[in-house]
Amino acid sequence: xxxxxxxxxxxxxxxxxxxxxxxxxxxxxxxxxxxxxxxxxxxxxxxxxxxxxxxxxxxxxxxxxxxxxxxxxxxxxxxxxxxxxxxxxxxxxxxxxxxxxxxxxxxxxxxxxxxxxxxxxxxxxxxxxxxxxxxxxxxxxxxxxxxxxxxxxxxxxxxxxxxxxxxxxxxxxxxxxxxxxxxxxxxxxxxxxxxxxxxxxxxxxxxxxxxxxxxxxxxxxxxxxxxxxxxxxxxxxxxxxxxxxxxxxxxxxxxxxxxxxxxxxxxxxxxxxxxxxxxxxxxxxxxxxxxxxxxxxxxxxxxxxxxxxxxxxxxxxxxxxxxxxxxxxxxxxxxxxxxxxxx
Numbered sequence: 001x002x003x004x005x006x007x008x009x010x011x012x013x014x015x016x017x018x019x020x021x022x023x024x025x026x027x028x029x030x031x032x033x034x035x036x037x038x039x040x041x042x043x044x045x046x047x048x049x050x051x052x053x054x055x056x057x058x059x060x061x062x063x064x065x066x067x068x069x070x071x072x073x074x075x076x077x078x079x080x081x082x083x084x085x086x087x088x089x090x091x092x093x094x095x096x097x098x099x100x101x102x103x104x105x106x107x108x109x110x111x112x113x114x115x116x117x118x119x120x121x122x123x124x125x126x127x128x129x130x131x132x133x134x135x136x137x138x139x140x141x142x143x144x145x146x147x148x149x150x151x152x153x154x155x156x157x158x159x160x161x162x163x164x165x166x167x168x169x170x171x172x173x174x175x176x177x178x179x180x181x182x183x184x185x186x187x188x189x190x191x192x193x194x195x196x197x198x199x200x201x202x203x204x205x206x207x208x209x210x211x212x213x214x215x216x217x218x219x220x221x222x223x224x225x226x227x228x229x230x231x232x233x234x235x236x237x238x239x240x241x242x243x244x245x246x247x248x249x250x251x252x253x254x255x256x257x258x259x260x261x262x263x264x265x266x267x268x269x270x271x272x273x274x275x276x277x278x279x280x281x282x283x284x285x286x287x288x289x290x291x292x293x294x295x296x297x298x299x300x301x302x303x304x305x306x307x308x309x310x311x312x313x314x315x316x317x318x319x320x321x322x323x324x325x326x327x328x329x330x331x332x333x334x335x336x337x338x339x340x341x342x343x
Contacts, residue, residue, distance in 0.1 A: 005032070005034075005035045005036075005086040005087070006035065006036050006038065006083060006084065006085045006086055006087075007028065007032060007035050007036070007037045007038070007085065007086065007087045007088075007089065008037075008038050008039075008040060008080075008083070008085040008087070008088045008089070008104070008106070009021070009024075009025060009028070009037060009038070009039050009040070009088075009089050009090075009091070010040045010088065010089070010090040010091070010092050010097045010100060010101065011039065011040070011041055011045070011049075011090075011091055011092050012040065012041055012042050012061055012063070012092050012094065012096065012097060013042075013045075013092050014044070014045070014186070014262065015044060015045050015048060015243060015262040015265075016261060016262040016264070016265050016287065017092075017133070018041060018045035018048045018049065019048055019154055019262070019265040019266065019268075019269060020133045020134050020137065020154075020265055020287070021091055021137055022048070022049075022052055022054075022154035022155065022156070022269075023134050023137070023138065023150075023152035023153070023154055024091065024134070024137035024138050024140060024141065025037060025039070025049075025052060025054045025055060026052070026053075026054045026152065026154075026155055027138060027141050027143065027152065028054070028089070028140070028141060029054035031141060031143070035086075036056035036057070037054060037055055037056055038055070038056055038057040038058070038059055038083065038085075039052075039055050039057070039058050039059065040059045040061055040080070040100070041058065041059070041060060041061070042060065042061060042062070042063065043060055043062055043065070046058050046060050047242055047243055047244055048156075048243055048244070051156045051157045051158070051244045052154075052155060052156065052157070053155055053157055054155070059080065061076065061096075063096070073096075074103075077099075077100055077103045077104070078103075080100070080104065081103060081104055081105070085104055085106045086106060086107050086108065087106055087107065087108040087109065087110075088100075088101050088104055088106040088108070088109040088110075089109070089110050089111075089140050090109070090110070090111045090112075090115065090121070091112070091136075091137050091140065093111070093112050093114060093115040093116060093127075094115075094116055095116035095117065097111075097115070097116075098111065098115055098116045098117035098118075098120050098121075099117070099120075101120050101121060102117070102120040108122055108123070109121045109122045109123070110122070110123045110124070110125065110140055111124055111125075112124065112125060112126075112127040112136075113125065113126050113127055114127045125139045125140065126139070129284075129285075129286070130284075130286075131286055132150065132286045132287075132288070132290060133286045133287055134150055134151070134152065134290065135150040135286075136286065138150055138152075151290050151291070153268065153269065153271060153291060154265075154268070154269045156244060156247050156269050157244075158244055158245070158247065158248045162242070162244060162245045162248055163248055165241070165245060166241065166245055166248045166249045166252075169237065169240065169241075169249070170249075170252055173210075173235050175210055175212065175235070175252065176210075177208070177209055177210065177254065178209055178210035178211060178212055178252075178253060178254065179204055179209050179210075179211055179212075179253060179254050179255040179256070179257065179335075179339075180211075180212045180213075180214050180249075180250060180253040180255070180256045180257070180267075181197060181200065181201065181211060181212070181213050181214070181226075181256075181257045181258070182213075182214045182215050182219075182256065182257070182258035182259065182261070182263035183197045183213065183215070183219065183222055183223065183226060183258075183259070184215040184216070184218065184219030184222055184223070184238070184259070184261070185259045185260070185261040185311070186261070187261075187280075187310055187311030187312060187313065188311070188312065188313045188314060189279055189280035189307070189308075189311040189312045189313070189314070189315055189320065189322070189323075190259045190260050190261060190279055190280060190281060190311040191259055191279065191323070192259055192277045192279055192323055192326070192331075193320075193323050193324060194222065194225070194226060196323075196326075196327070196328040196331070197226055197328075198226055199328040199332075200257065200328050200331055200332055200335070201226060201230070201234060203328075203332050204332075204335075205230060205233045205234060209233075209254070210233045210234070210235065211230075211233065211234045211235070212234075212235045212236075212237055212249075212253070213226055213227055213234070213235070213236045213237065213238060214237050214238060214241075214246060214249070214250075214263065215238035215239070215263070216238065216239060217238065217239035219238045219239070220236065220238040220239045222238075223236045223238040224236055224238075237249065243262075243266065246263075246266050247266050247269045247270050248270075250266060250267055250270035250272055251270045251271070251272065253270075253272055254272070254273075254339060254342065255272065255273050255274075255275065255335060255338060255339055255342070256270075256272060256273070256274045256275070257275045257277070257331065257335060258274065258275075258276055258277065259276070259277055259279065260276055260277070260278050260279070260281045260283075260287065260311075264276045264287070264288070264289050265287075265289075267289060267294070268289050268290065268291045268294065271291055271292075272293075273293040273294055273295075273338045273339070273341075273342050274289035274291070274294040274295075275294070275295050275296070275297065275331070275334060275335050275338060276288060276289050276294075276295075276296040276297075277296075277297055277298075277326065277331060278296060278297070278298035278322075279311075279320070279322045279323040279326070280305065280306060280307050280308065280311045280312065280315070280320075280322050280323075281306050281308075281309065281310075281311055282298060282300065282305065282306045283296050283298060285306070285309055293338065293341065293342055294338075295334060295338055297326065297330060297331055297334050298326070299321075299322055299325045299326035301325075302321055302322055302325075304316075304317055304321075304322075305322050307322075
């Protein structure tokens, strides 16, 4: 591209997907050092993209608020078109993302072959279900990412103010040797049973570890119920830290145990060992932790698994065997081995 050209990346998916877009954006910036890269995202992920050193501007599409309704959406797109982007890249495959691409009329536009309205893109690339999401996104860039080359860690800038906030929490609670557990998820069938998490917490507190239960504000009630009964060795930080602050916090953790949800990718960004538990979903979808020292665990001897790529609010067959048959002893055993290997 020419110096001064502007690139727009459209990623209006959830926080986990946003984090997994960062390696692609970092590589895109390396190839286009003199071009400005803007990101179009939703309010929930603006913090993530604002923390990327590769991003010039973060543009927020508030489809449930300020830009709700077709007329407000069109007004938003008309204003966006004034930026005169030379290229539009859309890892997000939604109808809205395709419509935005069409309206912007950029000289170059790229999307996945299975996007909504794929014909609006001047170039489409295969969406390979066998690849990790990071590797899939890197297909937008003409470079060699074979073997282990695709395993690029997201770069996230953390302010000194956020670092101080995390340090204060750590010092206040005397957190030195601890593991983190993220028991929540947007989808109920992605949540490992709370009674199993309790058994995991009990094991590690008896092994001289402290445990910190992390998550968003919506996870606070679940985390507080799991922490009940423990005295000075189980703490709740759910709702305390932002997504970026959570990455900073996790850097001090010996291990993260979590569901197939955004904390997996926060742990990868922090470059700590992550053990992801798969209930209704499966690692073959391409959202598993990929950094050194990380693992996943899943009970796969079920004809009904996976029941969906995102999960459900209740088990479609009313038994939830994908969670119940994955006993806590198996999770504990793998977690202990990971801690041993991490030294």
